[in-house]
Amino acid sequence: MTQISHYAGQRVPALSHALLGAIDTRAIERVGPTETEQERRDRLRRGDAAPGLVISLGPKPQPSGAVVAEAKRILPDLERAMEAMPHDRLGVEVDRFLDMLNAAVANPQDEQALQMRKMAVAMACEGIPAIVWTPDTLRLAVRRFKFFPAAAEFVEFMEDQLTPLRARLAGVRMVSRCTPREEPIRAPKTPEAREAVRKKAAEATARLQAQTAEDERIRKFGSWMPEGAEGLAGRALAGALKRELPGLSGDLLNVTRQRVEFLEHAASLAAAWASIPSKSPED
Numbered sequence: 001m002t003q004i005s006h007y008a009g010q011r012v013p014a015l016s017h018a019l020l021g022a023i024d025t026r027a028i029e030r031v032g033p034t035e036t037e038q039e040r041r042d043r044l045r046r047g048d049a050a051p052g053l054v055i056s057l058g059p060k061p062q063p064s065g066a067v068v069a070e071a072k073r074i075l076p077d078l079e080r081a082m083e084a085m086p087h088d089r090l091g092v093e094v095d096r097f098l099d100m101l102n103a104a105v106a107n108p109q110d111e112q113a114l115q116m117r118k119m120a121v122a123m124a125c126e127g128i129p130a131i132v133w134t135p136d137t138l139r140l141a142v143r144r145f146k147f148f149p150a151a152a153e154f155v156e157f158m159e160d161q162l163t164p165l166r167a168r169l170a171g172v173r174m175v176s177r178c179t180p181r182e183e184p185i186r187a188p189k190t191p192e193a194r195e196a197v198r199k200k201a202a203e204a205t206a207r208l209q210a211q212t213a214e215d216e217r218i219r220k221f222g223s224w225m226p227e228g229a230e231g232l233a234g235r236a237l238a239g240a241l242k243r244e245l246p247g248l249s250g251d252l253l254n255v256t257r258q259r260v261e262f263l264e265h266a267a268s269l270a271a272a273w274a275s276i277p278s279k280s281p282e283d
Contacts, residue, residue: 023171062181238263
């Protein structure tokens with residue numbers, strides 16, 4: 001489960017596989033002006049568009065009506081989740097995060113320094129959405145910071161966690177504005193059409209069963225040899241097998257007949273090929 005489906009505040013609906021697929025297939029590349037990492041973070045916080053010319057790569061199939069409807073339905077909840085955390089609750093979350101970090105880093109702060117850091121971080125984190133203040137984010141912070149972070153370092157870390165969530169929100173917003181593809185209208189099948197489909201399915205099943213049974217017979221009897229025929233091949237083996245046919249029955253008889261026919265046919269082809277005179281190098 002991802003942070004976009006649960007967090008410390010209001011519950012946000014998870015995205016279906018179909019909606020995630022509609023978002024992921026929209027590969028976009030930009031050319032033209034570039035931006036630094038800090039400029040990108042500032043732009044994302046403002047909600048501005050990326051600079052440069054957009055070039056779409058790969059296929060962009062229109063989403064279905066159900067996917068567009070889902071995007072429109074959950075978009076308001078996702079947008080609310082990306083709103084800034086209320087000031088009173090922000091202080092509580094900053095206290096929780098920094099108390100845990102102070103216990104985990106190699107240079108823990110004394111009480112007075114820790115309170116000053118909390119004030120600075122709370123001021124720097126104004127505007128950061130509630131959705132990112134999760135136990136998962138706190139666990140990542142404990143693993144990331146070996147030393148107590150400066151306010152700017154902490155904000156940078158939180159912005160990194162927000163980047164995929166903002167990208168997903170942008171994808172949902174894009175899908176919600178799409179025109180659904182037209183679904184083909186299928187006429188209801190008549191009883192005759194259903195019966196024809198059932199008959200074709202039954203015939204295909206019967207062919208598969210017959211082929212499976214034939215393969216099993218060949219596997220079981222295809223290498224049978226009469227006594228004294230070991231080492232024979234070609235017409236000699238065909239003759240030995242043919243002499244045994246009167247005493248055989250059932251599947252062994254049928255498979256042995258097939259082997260005799262195959263061996264005789266192969267021997268005839270080999271003889272015909274050998275009778276063709278070879279051309280000399282002078283010809």
